[in-house]
Amino acid sequence: MTDSSSVCPLCAAAEAPALWRDARLRVIAVDEADYPGYVRVIWHAHAAEMTDLSEADRLHVMQVVLEVEAVMRDHLQPDKVNLAALGNMVPHLHWHIIPRRRGDRHFPDAIWAAPRVAPGEESLAFREALQDAAQRVPAFHQRLQERLSLRYPAVG
Template structure:
């Protein structure tokens, strides 16, 4: 059984941490972890979570402190495992691209054979399909249950 380290004091973001407006617009809050805000991309074609480290001015992984790099790796793997459990996906894609939104954020995307663009990338494919309220709530509940196992 996996042990999670998400209890205790709430995480403290950098004092002037601000999330890029595009990340705020395109995603919805799921949970705040020790380092990152986990957010659900508002596109129901793929279960897609982004992790945004709560650090000011960071655009690259190597700009994080060694401790933050370790915490990010742990959170990334924990979220990926929860996505796999929640979705039974064929493959979990993890990427940090940042060509358009420079603020460091990690994509964790559950892919399934036969999904909207399998096996191609999700970026730039078609038009996002926002979650219906009940569909979003159902995914969030299943994901958070898997995350905290």
């Protein structure tokens, strides 16, 4: 790790509970009520860019990101899944995997954009879909843990 890792919030939280982890990365749940099922894939070592990784490591992180997306689509059935690796605020390699629904407060913009709909002004259909998605999250997490453990068994 570099000197900047001592102040990096992702490095500082490296031992926090995760949905799944291996020797290179971890998958964590993001507590965001407007986006139930939101997950981050965080590289353990302090690296800022995908090109800082070896080819094998880049392949591994992308395989995990895509596995998360596939399980998310199966279990949460969002209208769209957003994948983002920004790192502007926290320059530590991590991917956001965000289930999106038409009618969410930011749709079709990124969740970091100014909201298009004020809190509580979402449609009844959207609020019902959001509640249904929130109820599916525990099963999504369980299936995600199972799939990742089967595909990428712990070594050592």
